[in-house]
Amino acid sequence: MENFERFPLTIYNSLSRKKEAFTPINTPFVGLYVCGPTVYSEVHIGNMRSFITFDVLFRYLSHLGYKVRYVRNLTDVGHMLDDDGEDRVLKRARLEKLEPMEVVQKYSNYFHDVCKQFNLLPPSIEPTATAHIIEQIQMAQKILDQGMAYVSNGSVYFDVEAFDKKHGYGALSGRKIDELQSNSRKLDGQDEKRSPLDFALWKNAGPEHIMRWPSPWGEGFPGWHLECSVMSTKYLGETFDIHGGGMDLKFPHHECEVAQNVASSGEAPVRYWMHANMLTMNGTKMSKSLGNAISIEELINGGKFSRAFSEMSIRFFLLQAHYSSTVDISESAIEAAEKGFERLQQAWKALINMERSSGEANMELDAATKKLLDQVYVELSNDLNTPKAIAVLFDLANTVNSIKNQQIPGSSLTEETLSRLKLEFPKILEDILGLKLSSEAKSDHLDGVLELMLRMRNQARADRNFALADQIRDQLKDAGVELKDGKNGTEYELN
RNA sequence: GGUCACGUGGCCGAGUGGCUAGGCAGUGGUCUGCAAAACCAUCUACAGCGGUUCGAAUCCGCUCGUGACCUCCA
Numbered sequence: 001m002e003n004f005e006r007f008p009l010t011i012y013n014s015l016s017r018k019k020e021a022f023t024p025i026n027t028p029f030v031g032l033y034v035c036g037p038t039v040y041s042e043v044h045i046g047n048m049r050s051f052i053t054f055d056v057l058f059r060y061l062s063h064l065g066y067k068v069r070y071v072r073n074l075t076d077v078g079h080m081l082d083d084d085g086e087d088r089v090l091k092r093a094r095l096e097k098l099e100p101m102e103v104v105q106k107y108s109n110y111f112h113d114v115c116k117q118f119n120l121l122p123p124s125i126e127p128t129a130t131a132h133i134i135e136q137i138q139m140a141q142k143i144l145d146q147g148m149a150y151v152s153n154g155s156v157y158f159d160v161e162a163f164d165k166k167h168g169y170g171a172l173s174g175r176k177i178d179e180l181q182s183n184s185r186k187l188d189g190q191d192e193k194r195s196p197l198d199f200a201l202w203k204n205a206g207p208e209h210i211m212r213w214p215s216p217w218g219e220g221f222p223g224w225h226l227e228c229s230v231m232s233t234k235y236l237g238e239t240f241d242i243h244g245g246g247m248d249l250k251f252p253h254h255e256c257e258v259a260q261n262v263a264s265s266g267e268a269p270v271r272y273w274m275h276a277n278m279l280t281m282n283g284t285k286m287s288k289s290l291g292n293a294i295s296i297e298e299l300i301n302g303g304k305f306s307r308a309f310s311e312m313s314i315r316f317f318l319l320q321a322h323y324s325s326t327v328d329i330s331e332s333a334i335e336a337a338e339k340g341f342e343r344l345q346q347a348w349k350a351l352i353n354m355e356r357s358s359g360e361a362n363m364e365l366d367a368a369t370k371k372l373l374d375q376v377y378v379e380l381s382n383d384l385n386t387p388k389a390i391a392v393l394f395d396l397a398n399t400v401n402s403i404k405n406q407q408i409p410g411s412s413l414t415e416e417t418l419s420r421l422k423l424e425f426p427k428i429l430e431d432i433l434g435l436k437l438s439s440e441a442k443s444d445h446l447d448g449v450l451e452l453m454l455r456m457r458n459q460a461r462a463d464r465n466f467a468l469a470d471q472i473r474d475q476l477k478d479a480g481v482e483l484k485d486g487k488n489g490t491e492y493e494l495n
Numbered sequence: 496g497g498u499c500a501c502g503u504g505g506c507c508g509a510g511u512g513g514c515u516a517g518g519c520a521g522u523g524g525u526c527u528g529c530a531a532a533a534c535c536a537u538c539u540a541c542a543g544c545g546g547u548u549c550g551a552a553u554c555c556g557c558u559c560g561u562g563a564c565c566u567c568c569a
Contacts, residue, residue: 037569050569088567174498175565183497183565224567246569251498253568276569277500283561287568320518321508326501326562333507336519343518346532387509391517398534405526407534466528473530484532491532 002065007377009064012324014273015172019383024241030066031240032058033232035249038075039107040088043114044293046286050246050276052315053323055120059432060380071235072123073228076104076130077211077221090210100211114296117311119434125235129227133213136222136230140201142264152192154204154218160197167262172273173251199256201226225256243270247277280328305331312435313338319386319433345437347397350404351425356418359411366417372396373424396425406487454490
């Protein structure tokens with residue numbers, strides 16, 4: 001029996017606005033598409049939140065026994081316009097005196113570095129928009145052939161009204177076309193469009209535009225939303241299982257994606273839409289344009305808060321909130337999470353070498369422990385409820401720590417349950433939640449030196465020379481080595 | 496202005512008709528030479544006002560407050 005049968009997954013589907021049982025089109029295969037970053041500048045911690053969310057989803061789906069093809073794109077063509085009408089990649093290229101593709105490469109590398117730091121698994125396929133120009137031209141043509149787009153001035157625009165009449169537009173974001181019309185703003189290039197709601201499939205490149213490709217409509221570049229439609233179709237098919245992305249992409253990006261796919265294939269592209277909510281700062285969305293984004297450097301190396309935090313503490317902090325809620329980032333909140341994570345790590349470490357002592361098991365505790373282990377998967381299967389799953393881990397950590405410190409007998413759990421705990425507890429943390437045990441840079445040299453120090457200190461303690469013993473402890477602490485006297489002798493920890 | 500969310504104890508954050516997560520901080524205790532850690536106990540909340548119900552933090556209505564989207568954004 002596969003794990004996905006034991007712990008059937010439910011997902012909150014943004015499209016239906018309901019929690020639904022997850023059934024892949026072709027079990028056990030799952031197609032997952034996630035909108036990646038636009039690589040014109042450094043990703044910040046807000047961006048990373050949604051990538052971490054879908055990393056956990058990817059990991060959990062795999063853990064459930066699904067064979068997942070995870071496609072996450074890189075947007076490497078400057079299709080977006082600043083207020084001053086300038087393409088962001090091009091602007092960045094000009095500012096940094098780089099080729100546009102150099103900008104793209106630089107920030108792609110950066111993104112990959114950050115992903116690695118936060119322990120994200122690489123996706124199965126990471127396609128780029130510029131490598132799929134031909135396919136994008138083809139899809140634009142197909143939509144034109146269906147009569148749902150028109151050419152204007154060398155650009156191709158999607159005809160939202162024509163599409164709406166035939167298929168209906170706005171289901172994902174819950175918008176109505178007439179409401180949108182009355183609310184739309186005057187934007188640049190609007191006169192080329194029949195309606196302000198229409199969006200570009202292909203844009204005619206002005207002479208200053210460096211990123212340009214030939215097309216049936218003249219030289220230009222693909223529009224906003226087309227790459228995701230094209231690449232998801234190419235690698236996952238016309239209809240696939242899950243599409244994820246940040247909440248802020250729901251409209252217009254995802255809505256347009258749906259429209260393009262439906263217009264060109266006649267099929268709804270996505271069965272389950274998932275949207276990760278925003279990371280906020282003092283209650284306001286973190287975004288580069290608002291100037292309140294926290295960079296990765298500021299968190300990891302310090303600068304934003306009074307001290308630095310590790311990647312794993314931040315990852316843990318983010319997972320302590322449900323992906324569908326906003327989370328507010330603050331120093332005290334990360335600090336609280338960090339301390340909790342530390343406790344979990346203590347249990348994790350203790351478990352590695354834990355051996356059952358002989359004696360009678362506490363069958364009540366044993367049964368409760370088994371139940372808690374199952375409970376973790378039940379919670380994760382409930383729309384990826386990581387905070388609840390983590391809460392269960394804390395309950396398990398209590399038992400582990402109690403055994404470790406001999407507060408309850410070392411025989412409390414049966415051999416079977418202890419082995420299961422030893423196997424699954426780290427697996428949940430590491431393989432599913434993607435957390436790493438903070439590595440202690442121990443070396444044999446240091447071990448030897450510390451052993452000597454500990455022996456000398458313990459001798460001092462035996463001699464009741466507490467002044468010396470405390471001096472050793474205090475000075476080691478200043479040097480970054482914390483001593484803890486336990487029932488099984490003294491342990492040390494490197495900070 | 497339109498659309499949609501949200502408002503939970505000192506703080507962060509789950510839950511979503513009855514069984515009152517969890518973390519951090521605090522308080523009391525066990526352990527310890529002391530400390531740290533750990534464990535045990537404790538503090539027991541759902542913006543306000545109405546309504547539905549045997550029963551509401553959870554459903555409905557109104558009020559207040561906050562935010563997101565409607566323009567690039569994860």
